[in-house]
Amino acid sequence: MKISPSILSADFTILGLELKALEDGGADYVHVDVMDGRFVPNITIGPFVVEAIRRGTGLPLDVHLMIEEPERYIDEFARAGSSIITVHVEATRHLHKTVQAIKGHGLKAGVSLNPGTPASALEAIMDDADLILVMSVNPGFSGQGFIPSSLAKIRTVRGMIAASGRNIELEVDGGIKAGNIAEVASAGADVFVSGSGIFSTPDYGATIGEMKKRLASVKA
Numbered sequence: 001m002k003i004s005p006s007i008l009s010a011d012f013t014i015l016g017l018e019l020k021a022l023e024d025g026g027a028d029y030v031h032v033d034v035m036d037g038r039f040v041p042n043i044t045i046g047p048f049v050v051e052a053i054r055r056g057t058g059l060p061l062d063v064h065l066m067i068e069e070p071e072r073y074i075d076e077f078a079r080a081g082s083s084i085i086t087v088h089v090e091a092t093r094h095l096h097k098t099v100q101a102i103k104g105h106g107l108k109a110g111v112s113l114n115p116g117t118p119a120s121a122l123e124a125i126m127d128d129a130d131l132i133l134v135m136s137v138n139p140g141f142s143g144q145g146f147i148p149s150s151l152a153k154i155r156t157v158r159g160m161i162a163a164s165g166r167n168i169e170l171e172v173d174g175g176i177k178a179g180n181i182a183e184v185a186s187a188g189a190d191v192f193v194s195g196s197g198i199f200s201t202p203d204y205g206a207t208i209g210e211m212k213k214r215l216a217s218v219k220a
C-alpha cells in the first residue's frame, strides 16, 4: 500500500521544502497533476516544473496527465524525469499506442478513468497497463469530495486485475483523507493519492503515518 501525495496542494513558493517534508514523512510517490485547460478547466504545471521536482526529491514521480492528446507530450514528460506516466482513456484516440510509448521509455504506464467512464473501458488495455487510476472526483481541482460510487468501480477494477493475473497497481485519486482511506482500501485500492488530505494538516509525516496505520488495519 502506497501513499502518493498530490503536490498540487503544496506551497509552490517553497516547493523544495515541501518535497523534503513528504520524503521525510514517509511518502512513497509524489503525485504530479498536469492540466492543460482543455481536458480539464484548470491549467497547472508542465515538463519544466516536473524537471525541477525531479531534482528536488528521490521519490518516484507519479505524473498524472489530464491533457488532451497526451501522446504529443510523452517524450517530454519522460525526459523531465517521470517514473510513472498516467493518461486518461477519454483523452486519446490511441490508448494502446500511447501506453506503448510510455513503456518504451522504460517507465510504468498508467491508465485513468473519469468518474463517468465505466470500468469496461479498460478491457482492451489490461495486458499492457502497469497501473490503473480510478478518479474519485471529476479531475480539475484539489479539495473536492470523494464520489461514493467510486467504491463499486474500484471493486470491479480489482476483479479485472485479479482476472488478468498481472501485477497492476490500483490507484485512487480525489477526496481521500485519513478518515476514509480504510474504506477505499477495503474496496481494493493499493495506491492512494491525497492532496488537501495531507497538505491541509500541520504535520505531513504524522498524517501519512496515520494513513498507513489505518491501511495496516485493513490488511490485517
Ligand code: DX5
Binding pocket: 006, 008, 009, 031, 033, 064, 137, 138, 139, 140, 141, 142, 143, 144, 173, 174, 175, 176, 193, 194, 195, 196, 197
Ligand atoms: C484532481 C487531481 C487530484 C487532486 C487531489 O484533478 O487529479 O490529484 O489534486 O486532491 P484532493 O486529495 O484534495 O482531492
Ligand code: ZN
Binding pocket: 006, 031, 032, 033, 064, 173, 193
Ligand atoms: Zn491526480
